[in-house]
Amino acid sequence: MTAAILTLAALLGSDAPDLDRASSGQPAIGLDEHVGAPLPLATPFVDSSGAAVTLAQYAGTKPIVLVLAYARCAMLCSVVLHATGDALAAGPLVPGRDYTPIVVSLDPRETPDEAARRQATLLERIGRPGDRAAWPYLVGTDANIHAVADALGFHYAWDPRTEQYAHPAAIFVLTPAGRVAEYLRGVQFPALDAAITRAGRGELTPSAARDLVACFHFDPALRRHGARIQLFFRLGAGAVFLGLASTVIGLLVWERRRRRRG
Amino acid sequence: MSEPTAPPPSFWTEPRGVRTWLATTDHKRIAILFFVGTALALMLGGTFALILRVELVVPDHGIVGAHAYDKLFTHHGIVMVWMFMIPAIPGVFGNFLVPLMIGANELAFPRLNRASFWVYATGACITLAALIGGGVDTGWTFYTPYSTTTPTAVAVVCVGVFVLGISSVMTGLNFIVTVHTRRAPSVPWMKLPLFVWTIYATSIILVLATPVLGLSLALVGADHVWHLGLFDPAAGGDPVLFQHLFWFYSHPAVYIMVLPAMGVVSEVVSTFAHNRPASYGGIVVATIGIALVGFFTWGHHMFVAGMSMFDTGMFGALSMFVAVFSAIKMFAWVITFYRGRVVLAAPVLYVFTFLFLFLFGGMTGVAVATSSLDVHWHDTYFIVAHFHFIMVGATLTAYLAALHYWFPKLTGRRYSEVWARRAAVAVALGFVGTFLPQFLLGNAGMPRRYYAYPEEWQWLHVASTCGAGLLALGLGTTLVYLGVALRRGPPSGDDPWQSRGFEWRTPSPPPAVAFSAPPVWERDAYSYEDEVP
Amino acid sequence: MDDLLRRALMLPPRASSAAAGLDHLHYVVLGCALAVALVLFGLLGWFVVRFRDRPGHARVRPGARSRRFEVGLAAVTLAVFVTLWIGGFAQLRAMRTPGPNALEVYVVAKQWMWSFVYPDGTAAEDELRVPVGQPVELLLTSRDVIHSFYVPAFRLKQDAVPGRMTSLAFTATEAGTYDILCAEYCGAGHSRMRGRVIALPAADYARWLVAHDAPDLARAGARLAHERGCLRCHDVRAVAPPLLGIYGRPVPLADGSTAIADAAYLTESLMDPAAKVHAGYAATMPSYLGQLSAADTAALVEYIREARP
Ligand code: HEM
Numbered sequence A: 001m002t003a004a005i006l007t008l009a010a011l012l013g014s015d016a017p018d019l020d021r022a023s024s025g026q027p028a029i030g031l032d033e034h035v036g037a038p039l040p041l042a043t044p045f046v047d048s049s050g051a052a053v054t055l056a057q058y059a060g061t062k063p064i065v066l067v068l069a070y071a072r073c074a075m076l077c078s079v080v081l082h083a084t085g086d087a088l089a090a091g092p093l094v095p096g097r098d099y100t101p102i103v104v105s106l107d108p109r110e111t112p113d114e115a116a117r118r119q120a121t122l123l124e125r126i127g128r129p130g131d132r133a134a135w136p137y138l139v140g141t142d143a144n145i146h147a148v149a150d151a152l153g154f155h156y157a158w159d160p161r162t163e164q165y166a167h168p169a170a171i172f173v174l175t176p177a178g179r180v181a182e183y184l185r186g187v188q189f190p191a192l193d194a195a196i197t198r199a200g201r202g203e204l205t206p207s208a209a210r211d212l213v214a215c216f217h218f219d220p221a222l223r224r225h226g227a228r229i230q231l232f233f234r235l236g237a238g239a240v241f242l243g244l245a246s247t248v249i250g251l252l253v254w255e256r257r258r259r260r261r262g
Numbered sequence B: 001m002s003e004p005t006a007p008p009p010s011f012w013t014e015p016r017g018v019r020t021w022l023a024t025t026d027h028k029r030i031a032i033l034f035f036v037g038t039a040l041a042l043m044l045g046g047t048f049a050l051i052l053r054v055e056l057v058v059p060d061h062g063i064v065g066a067h068a069y070d071k072l073f074t075h076h077g078i079v080m081v082w083m084f085m086i087p088a089i090p091g092v093f094g095n096f097l098v099p100l101m102i103g104a105n106e107l108a109f110p111r112l113n114r115a116s117f118w119v120y121a122t123g124a125c126i127t128l129a130a131l132i133g134g135g136v137d138t139g140w141t142f143y144t145p146y147s148t149t150t151p152t153a154v155a156v157v158c159v160g161v162f163v164l165g166i167s168s169v170m171t172g173l174n175f176i177v178t179v180h181t182r183r184a185p186s187v188p189w190m191k192l193p194l195f196v197w198t199i200y201a202t203s204i205i206l207v208l209a210t211p212v213l214g215l216s217l218a219l220v221g222a223d224h225v226w227h228l229g230l231f232d233p234a235a236g237g238d239p240v241l242f243q244h245l246f247w248f249y250s251h252p253a254v255y256i257m258v259l260p261a262m263g264v265v266s267e268v269v270s271t272f273a274h275n276r277p278a279s280y281g282g283i284v285v286a287t288i289g290i291a292l293v294g295f296f297t298w299g300h301h302m303f304v305a306g307m308s309m310f311d312t313g314m315f316g317a318l319s320m321f322v323a324v325f326s327a328i329k330m331f332a333w334v335i336t337f338y339r340g341r342v343v344l345a346a347p348v349l350y351v352f353t354f355l356f357l358f359l360f361g362g363m364t365g366v367a368v369a370t371s372s373l374d375v376h377w378h379d380t381y382f383i384v385a386h387f388h389f390i391m392v393g394a395t396l397t398a399y400l401a402a403l404h405y406w407f408p409k410l411t412g413r414r415y416s417e418v419w420a421r422r423a424a425v426a427v428a429l430g431f432v433g434t435f436l437p438q439f440l441l442g443n444a445g446m447p448r449r450y451y452a453y454p455e456e457w458q459w460l461h462v463a464s465t466c467g468a469g470l471l472a473l474g475l476g477t478t479l480v481y482l483g484v485a486l487r488r489g490p491p492s493g494d495d496p497w498q499s500r501g502f503e504w505r506t507p508s509p510p511p512a513v514a515f516s517a518p519p520v521w522e523r524d525a526y527s528y529e530d531e532v533p
Numbered sequence C: 001m002d003d004l005l006r007r008a009l010m011l012p013p014r015a016s017s018a019a020a021g022l023d024h025l026h027y028v029v030l031g032c033a034l035a036v037a038l039v040l041f042g043l044l045g046w047f048v049v050r051f052r053d054r055p056g057h058a059r060v061r062p063g064a065r066s067r068r069f070e071v072g073l074a075a076v077t078l079a080v081f082v083t084l085w086i087g088g089f090a091q092l093r094a095m096r097t098p099g100p101n102a103l104e105v106y107v108v109a110k111q112w113m114w115s116f117v118y119p120d121g122t123a124a125e126d127e128l129r130v131p132v133g134q135p136v137e138l139l140l141t142s143r144d145v146i147h148s149f150y151v152p153a154f155r156l157k158q159d160a161v162p163g164r165m166t167s168l169a170f171t172a173t174e175a176g177t178y179d180i181l182c183a184e185y186c187g188a189g190h191s192r193m194r195g196r197v198i199a200l201p202a203a204d205y206a207r208w209l210v211a212h213d214a215p216d217l218a219r220a221g222a223r224l225a226h227e228r229g230c231l232r233c234h235d236v237r238a239v240a241p242p243l244l245g246i247y248g249r250p251v252p253l254a255d256g257s258t259a260i261a262d263a264a265y266l267t268e269s270l271m272d273p274a275a276k277v278h279a280g281y282a283a284t285m286p287s288y289l290g291q292l293s294a295a296d297t298a299a300l301v302e303y304i305r306e307a308r309p
């Protein structure tokens, strides 16, 4: 039965060239689990107060909950961040004491200022307003963000059409030594506390599920080019109007002068 | 035949020399240049059409292959629409007659006029170069995303048509300013000959709509070259948006073609009925009404493209308003013959053909605008027949009527009336013979742009091709006897039709400078009342 | 008489519930055109003969213009045209409204063939089988350029536009085999992009379905829903509306209107989620345009239809 569907799908949709065309330009996004892989802890970042930091500063004694997201995301990032916050606030474990939650921004354009603003709402959500150390929010350069993401097997891409990052929705739990302990997929993390506890003991837990929720807004008809085409027509209309008006006025003046002379 | 007398000095001979023709700013000479250009385009487009028709005699693979066929119908459409029908009547008869009809010696901007011809020639050359060096296979409608992905010479053709569009805008602008600023004191607005009104209305459309076409084709060309994906859904574009942009120009464009044709018909009807047009005011209102409402009907080309019910309804209803304006004119022309003095001659025979094509073309337009019927007819031969009747047939028969009616004005000579009548009958039968079977093919469900078709439709295609042959014969004959008349026709006198039109109040052919002073015309262009005792 | 006219006008045999109405309106419009032509050309002929220039022709002064007459004539013409338009538009509305319990079939056009996917997962190429008498709704899209699905015997056509889903409703009334033609120029194979609709009596259709051993589409859909992570969001009330039991129910939209969660709505939600947003939820759903094949889409829609709480 399923086999029939698969043949059918192959028949209709997935035979390469056409689907490639339909999805051409759509970034390859995905999540390869590298459980046990060490994170490049020395990678420099900047925290929301503008101070230079590295991940190493947060590692060592406590497990880490790492979220890759960005402030300007129009889609799932805030859902993921809020869900993480709710899971953090709900359990008996206390951020900052029992473990360190960290946000690393995906967007190299993000400034410490923007980070501080986004951080403030997150801190409010977990009931620690103003306590920046409770949930650090880091920004960095494109290369550095990629270094961390690659170590995590987190494949994301900039989509110039939507001016958004396409990326998987998932968060990461790290051991105190900075190794990847567990991947939590989706937009709800009821098992977060248990995962932190396991990671604190240095356990590595590959996940059972392999599904993927993408945070990506493919922008169909009109949304994007519509505005550009409209602008093009506005400018074009303006240019035509100016061109015609100056032609008529110029020629009228010129003809009048010519007649007066001749 | 009497020995042809040496013609009196006229714009033909003053000044002499080829160089003076090429550099001319005289509206009459520019009209002749446009005549040469549009007549060549008509012959080229006609040749493409004949090849298409011969190919379709057999249900599959006749004389050309499928891809060549696709290019041929594309080339036929592009050449006929942008190189023949759009400039034909404004470029030739508008240029020649508008100044004579308003008592002016030249257009407002003679140099702009000269430029408009040479820009037309440049655009035509670019387009033809693209057609020869590879060709295009998109159809003249350039629908995306086919047009942005086909490997043929789309971008160059877009440039060519863009340049042709610039010429259109120049011509239109010139006419608008001319009608506003150059009317002699004895030609107030409501005494303007009806032909001038239609040229004025067409010019408004030319200036307002052509830039939209230019910009849209610029986008298609750019997309084709740089793969911007502007209309490609895989890249976030909307292919149907292009159709809206294209038809926003191309629906009004059908009125660019047909309004001047209507103007010709008004003039010819009045002259040959020796009667004032029934309802000058009604015709003027209808002319302006068509030009304005014509801007709001473009969606009727997209009834089955996934448009909402609301839009479908609105565009259908607005199309009906345009149809009413056309009907008003139709009534006025017929009633003009009432209590007239009807002289039957070649121009009026062409007008009868025009009226036939216009009525059935218009009523089939009403039929497709009912929207439900269009679901069956859209993109079939029915539509091909509809627009060939109303747009091509009307423009072509009016062009021929104008050519015969004003031939003495242009040349000072007469052509053979016997041959002219024969040709007029051949053109009428040929045209109807070509397209009547196509209405039936559309009913039967034959989609347009089909290279191969089921065998049971063959007899209709054969009939259509026979009609096309007769049409070609008629047009070829016309070329011959008019050519003969141009060299050897007997002198016609200044006003061979006893018309009251303003343009006939100057010598035929007119001298280089038609009026030494602004003319004082006491009676208007339709004053036949003195014939009535 | 009806049949005679139909043949004379070369109209193909009628095989859908829309065809007869369309043909009859066609006759009415044609009748109007002929009547107008008869009157106008009759008058023209009479004027030309009666007032032709000949020796002894004495001219009579034309009557005075009557504005009342002119405006009246225009008004009558407009009334006739508008009446035709009302008739046509009403007919179009009826044609476009799918009948109850319509069988939904996905149609994917590509250069130069038609593919069909049925709700039970059966797929076919260039051959669409439908039961006679049962309303059918086709959901069309294209994989490359624009095509147009045209069945002359049904008097129906609808463009298949890449990146969009369009729909076409019909009910076949006569068993038989009818041509499917592509009506929108789509390249060198345009005229050969033909298929067939085979309208079967209901019993034969049911037999064919069984014989065909249709794969279980809903199960495949359930699997896809897990694989694609749909349920990651749609399980959680706070993030996305639950899918169970949504099929066929009215959905309140963010703009205040309501939509029925039918196949067309669900397909649109998958391909262009921002177009109609469920009231009370943020527009966070990603688009699956180009990510899901037609077969996958059909499977997911079928899964949602079957899923009952
Ligand atoms: C009497 C009023 C008219 C009405 C109500 C009318 C209505 C329509 C409608 C609804 C269509 C779309 C059919 C389709 O694409 O399936 C159509 C197509 C067309 N009409 Fe008309 N029309 C009228 C007059 C004219 C005139 C005066 C012209 C030209 C001078 C014209 C030229 C065309 C052309 C070129 C097309 C088809 C273009 C294409 O598909 O390539 N129509 N007309």
Ligand SMILES: [Cu+2]
Residues within 6 Å of the ligand: B250, B251, B254, B297, B298, B300, B301
């Ligand atoms: Cu139109």
Ligand SMILES: [Cu+2]
Residues within 6 Å of the ligand: C112, C146, C147, C148, C182, C183, C184, C185, C186, C190, C193
């Ligand atoms: Cu096709």
